Structures are given as structure tokens and as C-alpha cells.
Amino acid sequence: xxxxxxxxEKTFAEAFPMKASRLIITAESKYWLKKAVxxxxxxxxxxxxxxxxxxxxxxxxxxxxxxxxxxxxxxxxAMNSENLAKQVLRRVGQCILTTPTTACFSGLETDEKxxxxxxxxxxxxxxxxxxxxxxxxxxxxxxxxxxFVIEDKTSVTSGIGGxxxxxxxxxxxxxxxxxxAAVKEMKKINNIxxxxxxxxxxxxxKVGSKYKNLIASTNNAYCPTLKxxxxxxxxxxxxxxxEIVIDGINEKDIxxxxxxxxxxxxxxxxxxxxxxxxxxxxxxxxPFHFHLRDIMK
Amino acid sequence: xxxxNIKLKKKLKFRLDLSQLxxxxxxxxxxxxxxxxxxxxxxxxxxxxDFFSISGTLKNGIIFKGDLSKCDYIGxxxxxxxxxxxxxxxxxxxxxxxxxxxxxxxxxxxxxxxSLHGGEIIIKKNTGDxxxxxxxxxxxxxxxxxxLVHGNAGTRAGFKMRAGVIYIKGNTKNFLGNQMIAGxxxxxxxxxxxxxxxxxxGTIIIKNQKFLAPHFxxxxxxxxxxxxxxxxxxxxxxxxxxxxxxxxxxxxxxGDVNCKGMGEVLIIS
Numbered sequence: 001x002x003x004x005x006x007x008x009e010k011t012f013a014e015a016f017p018m019k020a021s022r023l024i025i026t027a028e029s030k031y032w033l034k035k036a037v038x039x040x041x042x043x044x045x046x047x048x049x050x051x052x053x054x055x056x057x058x059x060x061x062x063x064x065x066x067x068x069x070x071x072x073x074x075x076x077x078a079m080n081s082e083n084l085a086k087q088v089l090r091r092v093g094q095c096i097l098t099t100p101t102t103a104c105f106s107g108l109e110t111d112e113k114x115x116x117x118x119x120x121x122x123x124x125x126x127x128x129x130x131x132x133x134x135x136x137x138x139x140x141x142x143x144x145x146x147x148f149v150i151e152d153k154t155s156v157t158s159g160i161g162g163x164x165x166x167x168x169x170x171x172x173x174x175x176x177x178x179x180x181a182a183v184k185e186m187k188k189i190n191n192i193x194x195x196x197x198x199x200x201x202x203x204x205x206k207v208g209s210k211y212k213n214l215i216a217s218t219n220n221a222y223c224p225t226l227k228x229x230x231x232x233x234x235x236x237x238x239x240x241x242x243e244i245v246i247d248g249i250n251e252k253d254i255x256x257x258x259x260x261x262x263x264x265x266x267x268x269x270x271x272x273x274x275x276x277x278x279x280x281x282x283x284x285x286x287p288f289h290f291h292l293r294d295i296m297k
Numbered sequence: 298x299x300x301x302n303i304k305l306k307k308k309l310k311f312r313l314d315l316s317q318l319x320x321x322x323x324x325x326x327x328x329x330x331x332x333x334x335x336x337x338x339x340x341x342x343x344x345x346x347d348f349f350s351i352s353g354t355l356k357n358g359i360i361f362k363g364d365l366s367k368c369d370y371i372g373x374x375x376x377x378x379x380x381x382x383x384x385x386x387x388x389x390x391x392x393x394x395x396x397x398x399x400x401x402x403x404x405x406x407x408x409x410x411x412s413l414h415g416g417e418i419i420i421k422k423n424t425g426d427x428x429x430x431x432x433x434x435x436x437x438x439x440x441x442x443x444x445l446v447h448g449n450a451g452t453r454a455g456f457k458m459r460a461g462v463i464y465i466k467g468n469t470k471n472f473l474g475n476q477m478i479a480g481x482x483x484x485x486x487x488x489x490x491x492x493x494x495x496x497x498x499g500t501i502i503i504k505n506q507k508f509l510a511p512h513f514x515x516x517x518x519x520x521x522x523x524x525x526x527x528x529x530x531x532x533x534x535x536x537x538x539x540x541x542x543x544x545x546x547x548x549x550x551x552g553d554v555n556c557k558g559m560g561e562v563l564i565i566s
Contacts, residue, residue, distance in 0.1 A: 066526050066529065067522050067523075067525045067526050067529075068525045068528075068529060069522075069525075103522050127559070129498065129500075129559070129561070130479070131481070131500070131523050131526075131527075132441075132460050132461075132479075132480075133462075133523075133526055133527055133530045134530040134533075138523060138526065140521075140523055146519040146520055146521075147519070147520075147521060147522065147523070149522045149523050149526070
């Protein structure tokens, strides 16, 4: 399949099941809101070493937040509910509780719950106050600034991690530009996040390594500087490959993000980009397969 | 919209207990069966039809008509549906109610919403003493739901209240939130003396008033975000709550210090 001169490889992105939660963070100003969510989702690029994957899903207007202030929704993904609970607790405790003017609420409603304020309330040392509003419990934790308001629990849902596309091109500059444009478009879609910094990752990995302690190492087949000494997947003129990783809470929105991303690349960057591919492990890693050509039909 | 209309036929000499007449209990009964229900009147057992005329069908709920100020326990332990009362009611309206809605286009007497667990009770005029309280001898008052009073309330509103929201648009008399355990009381009008006496936790919000209670400590002024959360929730129930907290910057008092309480009185100005 070729779209506007760019080849869409006959391959698929392989994704795996995760557990996810959505939080709504609000604050007095956009400045502090951004500080809080950036800090919370900053070191949350890959479960391999961060414990979770996280990112900003969308901005929500004051009329749609529980406290009438500007808000952002954050999606956090982990391999199981137990790890998710640990990561949510650590990140809310260290990044949201500590940031001036913020408040934290659950942004999901399912039967499976994990602690949010119910664990962080102990920081109040007995001075915390619970408040039940509309069958939801909130904690008001006294802090030096005034009060930190946080919902008692948040819900857990099934998620999918590891959706991806590889942008393959003839120059670093062009591939980066194409990646940036794709990220901008993909971020408009709800229920997904792009967990890596700026949504783009340059160090795509393969499973395993020659070193025993490493579970993942550089994807040498896609490294343009190793074309001569390794079994490469790249053509002669390829100088750069960048990956966009997508986590989401359903297959439909991940597929839509892939489609939108590829569409914008094919439309605007047909000179520098040669092909779009995807990372997979032969179907052995996960049950979710996003076939690029099927998505782009 | 079809309601079962229950109209009082004559003036009552003795009090009536109408706890049987809730949608959940009479929903599957025929009109004849409802009319034949036995009810205590003085020291006699009488049929419902001796006092009330019954018409309509119970699809959406029940409409009571007439002066029911001697009729107690209307909506007792109600679990669903709606009751509309066009007139005044007696004591214990919505006693131990779990869910549903009661609208009173008139006034209610004492113990309205007593031991309320959930649902909404909306009173268009005034109410008596012990609004949302516990039954005498019980440890816990209302533990959920919403009580909205458009007029005034009597003494000891929110007595031993455990959870839920009471909103009084008018005034209240003395001992508001007496022995309150938790929950929220919002008063738009004036409040009598001894607010929050022996209060353990919970929130009383009053507006534009001086608060001089020796059993409470002043804890400064600050912004309370939870007030906005509360306002948004109440706004969804009724537009009357729109902008009930024009400012969330309030004075805060904590007490009752005599029982090491952590109850709070917030003064909105």
C-alpha cells in the first residue's frame, strides 16, 4: 500500500493488555495545572523501568470539572491493578499533593476501585475531613496553603499498552517534523496517551539483549548507523527512524490515533518520509494486533 | 404522568400512621385492596377508605391532598418512587427513607427526614423541630440524602446527623447541628443560639452572620474548594442552588471544644 508516495508496510503493531486509571487534576491556573500533571506523568514513559506509563489525555474546561476550575485528565497504565495502585499513590502523593492549588478526582467509573485519597488522607495526621457528596467520598487534607481536596477512590479499567508506529525517513529533520505533526493530530483523540516525552521515542527496543540482566535493548534492525553490520530492516537511503507509542483504554481509539497520525504524515511529509512501519514481536507478546494496512483502508 | 391520588375526606380527630402508603408497598395492590388496608384511629382499626378517597394509577408515584397535619410517617422507609403532598403533613415525614423523592407543597411538622438514609425531601414552606435528626434514643440521625426547606426550620435541625445535606433557605431556631457527627448543613437565613453544641465533626455553613460561640475556636479565613463541588452537585438537583456559595473564601470555626470536636462552622460573607 502506498499513500501519497509513502509506503505503508504490511505489518502490525503488537500491543498487550494493561490496567488503566483516569484522574482529573484541577488547579487555580494553567501554569500550576501543567506543573502538576507534567511532574506526575514525567517519569512514566515505559513500564520497563518506570513502573507505569502515563500521560495527559486532554484539557477539560472549568464547566466540566468537579470543582469548576481548569482541569486536565491523566491516564496511568500498569501491568496489573496492584502496581497501578502503588504508582497512582506515589505520583499523586509526591506530585499533585505537593503542587499549590491542585485538587484530584477520579475520572472513571467502574466496579474495580483502587485507593486514592483513602491512602493519602493519612498525611492529614488526624486533621483530615471526609465529605460525602453525591455518593462520592472526598478527603479534605489540611496543608500549609489551605486544603487539598482529593476523591477517596478511583476506578480501574482494562487498558492496552504498546500500540505504535515507526516513521522511517531520509533525514532526521524531516522525520522529527513528521513525528511532531502526527503527535499533534493524535493528541486530539480521547482515551489514549502518548507516554514518551513529546509523544515520540527514538530508542525503540527489542526484547532481550546479549547482556543477561537486560530484558530489552536497542532495536538494531532499525538503527540506521548499524545497517552494515546487522540484519537491518532499513533501506540504503534511510537515515532516521522515530517511533510513536500509543496506550489507550480501547482498541478503537488506538486504531483511530494510528490512522490520524499516518494520514497527516502522508499528507504533509511525502518528500522526507519513505515508509511507515510498526513494531511487533511476531504475535508472541500481546493479543492486540493493529494491522497498518487494514487501519488505513 | 399518572399518580395515585389519595385525598383526605374529613377532618381528623386522632392521628393517623400512614407508613403503609408508600409506592413500594402498595405498588402491586389493586385499588380495592388499598382501600381495605387497616389503619389505627384512636383505639379502633379502620379501613383506609374511611378517611381517604383513592383514584388514579400508581405509575409515577402518589399524590396526597388535604390537610394531613395529623398524618404521620408518610413515606416511611420509602425505597423508590415519588410522593407529592399538596398540603401540610404531620411528624416523621420520610422517616428512614432510603431513596426516591418527597415534595411537600406545604409545611411539615417535627422529625421530618428522621434517620433518613437517602433520597430527597423538598419542603416548600416550613418544617418543625428535629429536622434530619435521630429518633429519640437512637445514636445516629440522618445518614444520607438531601433535605431542602424553602421556609424556616425549628430547633435542633440536624440533631445527631451522620451524613447527607440539609439546606434551609429561611431561618432556624436554636441548637442547630446539636451533637452532629458528620454531614453538611447550609443555612441561608438567620440562626438561633447554641450552634453546633457538642458537635463532633461535620460542616455547618451560614451566611453573613456574626458567630460568637465560646465552644468554637476561630481558625482563620481560607478558600474551600469542596464548597464548589457541593454547589455543583446541588445545582444538578435543582436550579435553586445555583451560586449558593458566591464566595468560597470563608471564616472557619472548629469545635465543639468541650467534646474535643472537629466540627466546622464556615461563615460565608
